[in-house]
Amino acid sequence: MNEIRLEAPFSREKLKELKAGDSVLITGTIYTARDEAHKRMVEMLRQGKKLPFDIRDALIYYAGPAPARPGQVIGSVGPTTSYRMDPYAPVLLDLGQAGMIGKGPRSPEVKEAIVRNGAVYFAAIGGAAALIARSVTAAEVIAFEDLGAEAIRKLTVKDFPVTVAIDSQGNDQYELGKIKYLNKNRE
Amino acid sequence: MRELHVDQITRVVAKLAEETNFFLGEDVCRRISLCREQEDWPVAGDILEKIEENIRIAGEERLPLCQDTGMACVFLEVGQDVHLTGGNLEDAVNEGVRKGYTEGFLRKSIVADPIRRGNTGDNTPAHVHYEIVPGDRVKVILAPKGFGSENMSRIKMFPPSAGAEGVKDFIVQCVEEAGANPCPPIVVGVGIGGTFDRAALMAKQALLVPLEEPHPDEFYAAMEEELLERINGLGIGPQGFGGRTTALAVKIKTFPTHIAGMPVAVNINCHVSRHGEVVL
Ligand code: SF4
Numbered sequence: 001m002n003e004i005r006l007e008a009p010f011s012r013e014k015l016k017e018l019k020a021g022d023s024v025l026i027t028g029t030i031y032t033a034r035d036e037a038h039k040r041m042v043e044m045l046r047q048g049k050k051l052p053f054d055i056r057d058a059l060i061y062y063a064g065p066a067p068a069r070p071g072q073v074i075g076s077v078g079p080t081t082s083y084r085m086d087p088y089a090p091v092l093l094d095l096g097q098a099g100m101i102g103k104g105p106r107s108p109e110v111k112e113a114i115v116r117n118g119a120v121y122f123a124a125i126g127g128a129a130a131l132i133a134r135s136v137t138a139a140e141v142i143a144f145e146d147l148g149a150e151a152i153r154k155l156t157v158k159d160f161p162v163t164v165a166i167d168s169q170g171n172d173q174y175e176l177g178k179i180k181y182l183n184k185n186r187e
Numbered sequence: 188m189r190e191l192h193v194d195q196i197t198r199v200v201a202k203l204a205e206e207t208n209f210f211l212g213e214d215v216c217r218r219i220s221l222c223r224e225q226e227d228w229p230v231a232g233d234i235l236e237k238i239e240e241n242i243r244i245a246g247e248e249r250l251p252l253c254q255d256t257g258m259a260c261v262f263l264e265v266g267q268d269v270h271l272t273g274g275n276l277e278d279a280v281n282e283g284v285r286k287g288y289t290e291g292f293l294r295k296s297i298v299a300d301p302i303r304r305g306n307t308g309d310n311t312p313a314h315v316h317y318e319i320v321p322g323d324r325v326k327v328i329l330a331p332k333g334f335g336s337e338n339m340s341r342i343k344m345f346p347p348s349a350g351a352e353g354v355k356d357f358i359v360q361c362v363e364e365a366g367a368n369p370c371p372p373i374v375v376g377v378g379i380g381g382t383f384d385r386a387a388l389m390a391k392q393a394l395l396v397p398l399e400e401p402h403p404d405e406f407y408a409a410m411e412e413e414l415l416e417r418i419n420g421l422g423i424g425p426q427g428f429g430g431r432t433t434a435l436a437v438k439i440k441t442f443p444t445h446i447a448g449m450p451v452a453v454n455i456n457c458h459v460s461r462h463g464e465v466v467l
Binding site: 075103177 | 227228230231234237238240241244245248250251252253254255256292293294295296304306308335338366367368370421422423424426427428429430457458459
């Protein structure tokens with residue numbers, strides 16, 4: 001399996017080259033946000049307020065980490081299930097968000113927004129949270145501190161391992177992987 | 188009458204909260220490595236390897252296996268010859284959860300109200316289930332339950348005419364619809380019979396059974412095996428990217444039911460299948 005190294009934030013051209021099923025190691029800046037943070041961000045937009053970080057070309061990681069022990073950069077931090085963010089994702093993608101990292105399939109509306117904007121949806125391994133925490137080199141709460149685990153955090157990551165789950169053309173590895181596997185076994 | 192101070196319950200709950208979040212049972216670890224050896228899809232094998240690496244790291248460094256350290260589900264089997272002293276039992280359990288989740292740097296994932304939300308800040312309250320049993324011991328079981336998988340659980344009130352086939356199809360369908368969401372490979376807990384609430388409780392308790400221990404009734408042991416075979420033929424695979432290993436095990440619990448009904452509950456757990464127990 002070939003592993004692709006990518007630096008975040010990344011250009012749409014680079015995103016276009018990624019294909020569903022590719023293994024990618026991400027290095028750079030990403031932002032955590034999950035249920036409550038998404039609700040608040042979309043509410044802020046409705047009220048004409050500025051978002052707490054520049055959404056253009058940003059990569060959002062659907063995650064709420066465990067607390068860091070003294071001396072630790074961050075606690076265990078795996079992905080949370082993405083479909084809960086489906087009602088909010090198209091709005092943010094249309095504002096220029098480059099993509100997201102999560103786990104599990106997305107709605108047709110999110111897929112359309114991904115294709116429309118040339119974005120990418122990555123999947124990290126659900127439950128491999130202690131392993132993933134090793135690729136986080138810095139973490140800082142930048143908004144909604146009152147939400148605890150659900151606050152928005154700016155993370156610096158190095159070789160964060162993900163799979164391209166939905167590419168910019170809308171190919172969905174959650175459908176393709178299963179079909180390819182079942183076809184192989186039928187041969 | 189044996190006396191037992193509730194502080195002991197607090198201590199044990201706190202210890203279990205930490206340990207179940209750092210270490211998986213050997214049965215679960217064995218199943219995962221067996222599945223990795225048998226996996227015939229490279230991506231799937233690779234994911235299972237990373238899952239095993241995660242287990243190693245979490246254990247060695249005493250870190251939570253998953254950031255979702257769950258809602259604390261506590262099952263107390265209280266001997267009828269025990270007199271609990273020193274305070275309220277449920278308060279003692281919650282004090283243990285508070286202590287374990289705070290001192291262990293575990294995530295606080297509980298909101299005070301289901302609709303109005305608002306994090307309680309200390310992962311309390313726990314979901315506590317009590318059972319009075321013979322003897323003078325108290326068994327404390329703690330199972331932190333993540334909601335990625337809890338959200339994929341289902342219950343259905345079948346008419347008796349649905350038969351074994353109806354039950355099996357429903358269970359397989361639940362897993363198929365859950366797909367990648369509950370972090371496969373999963374453990375499938377099934378409760379059949381009783382009442383609406385009893386079926387759901389049994390489905391959760393089925394997740395506490397050692398994975399390698401078949402149902403004592405041959406009929407249900409065969410059903411567990413058949414279901415596992417069918418589920419692992421769905422092709423979902425680890426994390427939903429294809430493969431054989433969709434489930435590690437299917438566990439069934441049953442109870443007598445009414446002439447008019449056949450409740451079936453399916454409680455899904457992820458590969459981070461956590462639970463531990465201490466007898467006092
Ligand atoms: S379903 Fe399990 S492995 Fe997945 S995020 Fe929740 S607790 Fe972790």
